[in-house]
Structure formats: structure tokens, C-alpha cells
Amino acid sequence: xxxxxxxxxxxxxxxxxxxxxxxxxxxxxxxxxxxxxxxxxxxxxxxxxxxxxxxxxxxxxxxxxxxxxxxxxxxxxxxxxxxxxxxxxxxxxxxxxxxxxxxxxxxxxxxxxxxxxxxxxxxxxxxxxxxxxxxxxxxxxxxxxxxxxxxxxxxxxxxxxxxxxxxxxxxxxxxxxxxxxxxxxxxxxxxxxxxxxxxxxxxxxxxxxxxxxxxxxxxxxxxxxxxxxxxxxxxxxxxxxxxxxxxxxxxxxxxxxxxxxxxxxxxxxxxxxxxxxxxxxxxxxxxxxxxxxxxxxxxxxxxxxxxxxxxxxxxxxxxxxxxxxxxxxxxxxxxxxxxxxxxxxxxxxxxxxxxxxxxxxxxxxxxxxxxxxxxxxxxxxxxxxxxxxxxxxxxxxxxxxxxxxxxxxxxxxxxxxxxxxxxxxxxxxxxxxx
Amino acid sequence: xxxxxxxxxxxxxxxxxxxxxxxxxxxxxxxxxxxxxxxxxxxxxxxxxxxxxxxxxxxxxxxxxxxxxxxxxxxxxxxxxxxxxxxxxxxxxxxxxxxxxxxxxxxxxxxxxxxxxxxxxxxxxxxxxxxxxxxxxxxxxxxxxxxxxxxxxxxxxxxxxxxxxxxxxxxxxxxxxxxxxxxxxxxxxxxxxxxxxxxxxxxxxxxxxxxxxxxxxxxxxxxxxxxxxxxxxxxxxxxxxxxxxxxxxxxxxxx
Numbered sequence: 001x002x003x004x005x006x007x008x009x010x011x012x013x014x015x016x017x018x019x020x021x022x023x024x025x026x027x028x029x030x031x032x033x034x035x036x037x038x039x040x041x042x043x044x045x046x047x048x049x050x051x052x053x054x055x056x057x058x059x060x061x062x063x064x065x066x067x068x069x070x071x072x073x074x075x076x077x078x079x080x081x082x083x084x085x086x087x088x089x090x091x092x093x094x095x096x097x098x099x100x101x102x103x104x105x106x107x108x109x110x111x112x113x114x115x116x117x118x119x120x121x122x123x124x125x126x127x128x129x130x131x132x133x134x135x136x137x138x139x140x141x142x143x144x145x146x147x148x149x150x151x152x153x154x155x156x157x158x159x160x161x162x163x164x165x166x167x168x169x170x171x172x173x174x175x176x177x178x179x180x181x182x183x184x185x186x187x188x189x190x191x192x193x194x195x196x197x198x199x200x201x202x203x204x205x206x207x208x209x210x211x212x213x214x215x216x217x218x219x220x221x222x223x224x225x226x227x228x229x230x231x232x233x234x235x236x237x238x239x240x241x242x243x244x245x246x247x248x249x250x251x252x253x254x255x256x257x258x259x260x261x262x263x264x265x266x267x268x269x270x271x272x273x274x275x276x277x278x279x280x281x282x283x284x285x286x287x288x289x290x291x292x293x294x295x296x297x298x299x300x301x302x303x304x305x306x307x308x309x310x311x312x313x314x315x316x317x318x319x320x321x322x323x324x325x326x327x328x329x330x331x332x333x334x335x336x337x338x339x340x341x342x343x344x345x346x347x348x349x350x351x352x353x354x355x356x357x358x359x360x361x362x363x364x365x366x367x368x369x370x371x372x373x374x375x376x377x378x379x380x381x382x383x384x385x386x387x388x389x390x391x392x393x394x395x396x397x398x399x400x401x402x403x404x405x406x407x408x409x410x411x412x413x414x415x416x417x418x419x420x421x422x423x424x425x426x427x428x429x430x431x432x433x434x
Numbered sequence: 435x436x437x438x439x440x441x442x443x444x445x446x447x448x449x450x451x452x453x454x455x456x457x458x459x460x461x462x463x464x465x466x467x468x469x470x471x472x473x474x475x476x477x478x479x480x481x482x483x484x485x486x487x488x489x490x491x492x493x494x495x496x497x498x499x500x501x502x503x504x505x506x507x508x509x510x511x512x513x514x515x516x517x518x519x520x521x522x523x524x525x526x527x528x529x530x531x532x533x534x535x536x537x538x539x540x541x542x543x544x545x546x547x548x549x550x551x552x553x554x555x556x557x558x559x560x561x562x563x564x565x566x567x568x569x570x571x572x573x574x575x576x577x578x579x580x581x582x583x584x585x586x587x588x589x590x591x592x593x594x595x596x597x598x599x600x601x602x603x604x605x606x607x608x609x610x611x612x613x614x615x616x617x618x619x620x621x622x623x624x625x626x627x628x629x630x631x632x633x634x635x636x637x638x639x640x641x642x643x644x645x646x647x648x649x650x651x652x653x654x655x656x657x658x659x660x661x662x663x664x665x666x667x668x669x670x671x672x673x674x675x676x677x678x679x680x681x682x683x684x685x686x687x688x689x
Contacts, residue, residue: 005544007532008572009606009650017656024660 003089006215014216018204024212025051030253032208035261037155037268043182044160048152051210052142057152058135059160063174066122066129074121075131078106080138080149087141102145105235106136109150109191109224113232116157117186123165124172130162132185143210146222150193155265158187159272191232192261194254196221202240207253221247223254227262457506461514467496486513517617521546521646523582528602530611530644531590533573541569543577546613546646549587553577557591559599567604574606574650576642605642609652610659616647618670628674632681633662 014024021029033051040047044059066073080102082090090096110116121130134156136149161182166173197209197217206213214220219238225231231251236242329337455461467489485491488500489512502516521529523545531543534550541553553575558567569575577590592602622629622643633639639653639662649666653659661684669677 002544002550004546005532005534005572007574007606007611008570009574009609010611011572013608013610013656013659017660020656022656022660024663026660026664 003087006212010212011216014212015199018199018206018213023206024210027208029205030207030257032257032261033210035151035264037151037265039155039159039268039272044156046152046156046159048148048155050142050144050148050151050208052140053144053148054138054140055145055148055152056137056139057149057156058137059132059156060135061130061132061160061162063123063128064131065127066125071126072122072129073118074129076111076116076118077131077133078103078110078136078153079134080106080136082138082141085140086138090138090141098145101237102149105146105193105222105233106149106153108233108235109193110134110153110157113189113191113224113226115154115187115189115191115226115232117188120186121162123167128172132157132160132162141211143212143214144195144208146193147195147208150191150224151261151265154187154190154192155268157185158190158265158269160185189226189228189230190262190265191224191226192258193222193224193233194257196223196250196253198238198240198242202242202246205246205250207257221250223251225251225254225258227255227259229255455504457504457512459504460502461498461504462501463497463499465498467498467512482510484511486511488514488516515617517615519613519615519647521616523547523551523579523588524645525579525582527582527645528576528578529590529646530642530648530650531575531577531646533569533571533575535571536569543575543590545588545590546648547588551579551582551588551590553590553592557593558603559593559597569604573604574611575604576602576644578602606650609640609650610663611648611650612663612667613647614649614667615670616645618666619643619645619647619649622649622666629666629669629677632678633665636662636665636681636685 017023023029025033027033033053034049036047036049038047039045040058042058046057048055048057064075066075080099082096082099082102084090084092116132121132123129134153136153138145138149161184163177163182164175164180166175166180195208197206197213198204198219198221199206199217201218206217209217209220217238219236219240219242221242222233222235222237223231224233234247234251329339332338455465455467461467483496485496486505488498488502490497490499498514500514500516502514504512505515506512523529529545531545531551531553533541533553534544535542539555541555542550543553545551555561555566555569556563557577558569561567575590575592577592578594579588580591581587581589592599594600594602618629621627623645633641637653637658639651639658641652641662642650644650649663651659651662651666653662665681665684669680672680
């Protein structure tokens with residue numbers, strides 16, 4: 001799909017508005033859009049929202065052999081991807097100029113500034129070092145990709161924890177997350193990019209351009225700085241001529257912005273650490289405001305009940321004798337339930353056994369349809385066991401298996417598992433019988 | 435006996451339940467459409483029902499193919515009102531297009547669909563082979579589709595069937611073009627549009643609304659134009675009350 005072209009009247013209007021110091025969304029010249037930083041459940045996963053621009057960064061690590069000329073330094077690899085969902089102009093698999101520019105800029109900003117201590121990533125000099133890989137995905141393009149990408153990358157690096165390594169003589173053991181707590185990377189400082197866009201040959205300047213402002217700009221100046229007022233990288237594109245005092249003014253603005261953004265990142269990291277420590281729920285799903293999504297709420301919908309009685313009678317007359325009642329389920333191991341001991345297989349024929357299995361599957365399916373069909377939750381005699389590992393499901397065990405249809409069962413796995421166990425027991429008994 | 439009852443209830447609901455829908459219900463794609471006859475129609479002869487956008491006939495049944503709210507218009511028209519931002523060209527619709535290139539006798543126009551539409555230079559009022567219209571690349575045109583289906587390239591014209599412009603043609607100097615969802619555009623263009631009425635009370639402005647979700651606004655000052663544009667973009671998901679409160683607040687605090 002092609003991107004929408006910019007019409008003449010939009011361009012004229014934007015330039016005129018900028019001359020009057022007005023921006024499309026009502027910001028001032030030096031204002032950033034609202035930045036939201038949230039972290040995922042894994043260590044090293046970070047989402048950044050800069051207005052409507054949305055970027056996700058994920059950090060991962062693996063052990064590899066180091067470079068020959070630097071045997072005791074770890075490696076860092078950056079990769080930015082422009083997803084086609086971000087803008088109709090981005091196509092899958094096509095290396096565009098913008099992509100190359102962004103990649104190069106992120107590398108320069110984070111690698112050349114030596115913000116990460118690569119020597120601490122060494123495990124065995126010359127043989128094994130950690131390679132840290134930062135993948136940045138663009139999810140929505142509304143201007144100023146570089147700033148958002150740098151914020152996401154550095155926040156994800158600060159959030160990331162690598163597995164602990166123990167060295168005893170010649171032996172190297174990499175401990176998994178359960179054995180020993182993973183340790184964070186050692187980061188010296190946090191470089192953050194700030195973008196300035198220029199209009200009318202450098203006369204007008206805007207900080208944090210949105211997508212439409214980017215289309216009409218003459219040139220872009222990008223300064224990467226940390227909160228100690230050290231410039232990590234500075235780049236000017238578009239071929240505009242800038243005066244010395246303009247650049248100095250931009251760097252002063254950048255230092256103010258960078259210290260604010262660093263504050264924000266630190267606060268977000270703190271909040272996430274607190275949430276993880278207290279055992280509360282954390283991760284991306286939690287940061288979505290609960291009020292807006294009403295997926296679990298539906299109104300009562302009328303159901304055609306006009307001829308249910310007749311249908312029911314018909315089915316009753318045609319129905320076969322159901323299997324005998326089974327006693328209440330027994331928990332053999334967490335996550336599985338067993339219903340009954342398993343009856344003696346009285347059929348004796350292989351095909352019959354398969355039919356029986358199919359019937360049982362059907363009844364299980366019916367049960368599941370039943371659960372989905374009803375929204376009323378009459379608990380009755382039910383015991384709710386919430387597994388602390390699984391965040392989503394609650395395992396509900398029924399005391400009375402004679403299910404009145406009002407009980408909402410969500411232990412589909414338990415029912416199926418119990419049925420399967422029953423079948424297996426039947427098979428075993430049959431084999432023993434034979 | 436309890437177990438028998440068990441079995442019965444389970445098998446009962448094995449059959450697909452036909453939910454009776456009321457106008458105003460939220461429906462999802464795949465729902466089989468069956469509705470309650472309004473009491474006004476009491477004759478027992480088979481009713482012809484017109485299915486609007488979002489409903490499709492599949493053999494004997496009518497299926498819902500878009501998610502949205504069921505709407506009804508007397509006497510027998512039903513359709514699904516859904517939110518969408520991506521425009522699909524439809525014949526007879528008036529849209530705002532952006533000229534992207536000139537080649538030979540036709541202009542290529544971007545209307546926000548999957549393909550660019552073509553607009554002949556003779557399709558303007560008073561245009562002849564000698565007297566070409568003054569259209570540049572990047573201009574905005576308000577035009578109508580004469581051909582718009584999935585098998586052919588869409589075609590636009592800037593004149594109506596009598597050969598008069600009737601409001602169509604090149605426009606747009608000095609205003610701002612922005613994009614909104616198709617639902618909001620339809621609400622703006624409805625004959626008794628409340629949003630348009632509320633906006634009129636604010637301050638005078640010119641507005642052109644295209645069915646492809648593009649809206650062009652121009653007012654006396656840039657500030658006012660920006661205000662109108664932002665208001666329209668924000669009243670997408672608001673109820674009527676929230677919208678009126680917002681408009682009142684802006685009118686009180688505005689220049």
C-alpha cells in the first residue's frame with residue numbers, strides 16, 4: 001500500500017501555523033508529547049508510547065565466542081524493525097533508507113557511547129562471552145521514531161536481567177532463573193536522543209515533530225545526551241545550514257529534556273520493581289486501564305425458549321441410558337483430577353471401545369459448549385483453587401459432579417484429563433482382562 | 435432420574451441456539467441473523483427484508499459479516515453500523531481526493547483506497563480539449579465515483595449528470611485536511627446531524643466532508659481552524675452529552 005501523499009494545502013497550512021507558533025495538537029514549540037513507559041512480564045521487554053508513536057523493545061542474551069581482537073569483551077547487537085502495521089509506507093522485507101538511518105543512529109548512540117560495560121559480559125576470556133541483543137519493533141508511526149526507539153532501548157536494557165554464571169576452576173555453570181536470581185547489566189549512563197526539526201531554512205524550530213510536521217520539515221538535528229550533560233552523538237540531516245548558537249541552544253534544550261525523560265524511566269523501573277517484589281500482577285496486560293475493556297460483560301440476551309419442552313421430550317424419549325453416576329473427583333496431582341476408579345470394561349470389543357471414547361468426548365464437548373452458553377454464575381458447591389503460577393485460569397473443582405447446568409465450570413482441562421484417565425484405566429483393565 | 439435430566443439438558447443445547455436480536459444489539463461476524471418482527475407488520479405474507487451493509491445472504495440464512503450495532507429503518511431495511519477507518523470506494527459516493535500525478539489525459543487521484551482512482555481532465559465543468567482545467571499535483575478535489583467495484587480501477591468525475599459542477603472540483607487553499615473514521619463522517623453527513631448543529635454554534639467556518647474519511651476545514655484564523663479540527667477528531671467516541679459539554683467549554687474559553 002502506498003502512503004497518503006501530502007497535499008499542497010496541508011503543507012501551506014502547516015508552514016503558516018508554524019510561523020504563528022502554533023502546532024496541530026496545541027503543544028508549545030519545546031513541548032514533548034506525553035511519554036508512557038511500561039514493561040512486560042519478561043525481563044527486558046519494554047513498551048514506549050510517545051503520543052501515538054508506539055515502540056516495543058526486547059532484550060535477550062546468549063553465550064557465544066568473542067571477537068578475536070577483543071577476547072574479553074561481550075557483544076551488543078541492535079536491530080530495529082519497521083513493522084508494516086506501523087504505517088502504510090512500510091513494506092515487509094524492504095530495506096528502506098529510513099530503516100538504515102535509524103539502525104545506524106541507534107548503534108552510534110548506544111554502542112559508541114559505551115553506556116554498557118562490555119567487560120562485565122565476559123565469562124571465559126577468549127571462549128565464552130555474553131552477546132546482548134536488542135530488538136526494537138515499531139508498532140505505530142506518528143513521528144519522531146528515533147527518540148522513542150532510544151528511550152525504549154535504554155529502558156529495556158536497564159530492565160533486563162541476565163542469568164547468573166558460576167565459575168569453579170575450569171567449570172562454568174550457567175544458573176537458570178529458578179536456581180539463582182538473574183543479575184542486571186551494568187550500565188554506566190543512559191543516553192537518550194532528542195530530535196529538533198527545522199523549517200524555513202532554519203528559522204523555525206520544533207521539538208518532537210509529529211508525522212505531518214516531519215513531512216514538511218527542511219532538516220532534522222538529533223542530539224543524544226545523558227543526564228550528566230555529556231553529548232553522546234549529534235547528527236544533522238536534510239542539509240540545512242545551522243548557526244553555532246542555534247546548535248548550542250538546541251543542546252541546552254536537549255539537556256533539560258533528557259533529565260526529565262531519565263527521571264521518567266527511573267520512576268517506571270522503580271514501579272515495576274516494586275510490583276514484582278510485592279508479588280502483585282505486572283506486565284503489559286496490567287497496564288491497560290481496566291475500565292475501558294468490557295469484554296467480560298454482556299447484557300442478558302433473550303433465548304428462544306418457545307419449543308424447548310417439546311424438543312426436550314423428544315430427546316428424552318430417544319435418549320439412551322446414560323453411564324452410571326461417578327463419585328466426586330480426587331486430586332491426584334496439581335492440575336489433574338480423577339473421577340472414579342474406572343469401571344470394568346464389559347464390552348470386550350475394540351470398536352466398541354472407540355465408540356465409547358467418542359461418546360465421552362462428545363459429552364465433554366457438550367459440557368464445554370454449555371459453559372460458554374451460560375453467563376450466570378451460580379456457584380453452588382464449588383471449590384475454587386487458584387494456581388499461583390497461572391495468571392489466567394482458576395481451577396474449579398466441583399463437589400457434586402451431577403452438574404446442574406448453572407455451575408460455570410472452567411476446569412475444562414480437569415474434566416478432559418479425568419475422562420482421559422478413566423479411559424486409560426479402562427484400557428488397562430481391559431488389557432489385564434485379556 | 436437426576437442423571438437423565440442431566441443428559442437431556444446437555445443434548446438440548448447441542449443444537450445451535452438462535453438468539454433473537456433487537457435493533458441496537460452488538461453483533462459479531464458469523465452470527466446467524468434472526469430478528470423479531472415489529473408489531474406494526476401484522477400481515478402474515480412473507481416479508482421482503484432489505485439487507486444493508488454488514489449483512490449477507492448465505493443460502494437460506496442471513497449472516498452477519500461485520501461487527502457492529504444492528505440498525506433498522508422503516509419499513510424493512512436492516513444494516514450493521516460498524517466503525518472503520520479504511521475506505522472502500524463505492525459508486526456514487528463523493529470523496530476528497532489528492533492529485534498524485536498527471537499523465538496524458540487523466541489525473542491519478544489518491545482517495546485512501548487500495549488503488550488510485552483516475553480522473554479525466556474533461557470531467558470538469560467547462561473543460562474542453564483546448565481549455566484544460568487548472569489542476570496541479572497535490573491539489574484537493576471533491577469528486578464523485580462513477581465506477582467503483584472490485585474488478586475495475588475506480589473512476590471519478592467532477593461534474594454531475596447535467597454537466598454542471600454542483601460544488602465539485604478543485605478547492606482547498608488555506609484550510610486543513612485531516613482524517614477521521616468513516617462512522618463519524620456518516621454522522622456528520624446525516625440530514626439531521628447533531629454534531630454539525632453543535633459545531634455551527636461555535637464560530638463560522640467552511641467544511642468539506644468526504645465519504646472516504648477526509649475532512650477539510652477552513653476558518654478565519656489558524657487558531658480557530660485548529661480548534662475545529664481537534665474538536666472533530668475528538669468527538670469520535672463521545673456521547674452527545676460529553677460532546678456538548680466539551681463544545682461549551684471551548685466556546686467559553688475560546689478567543
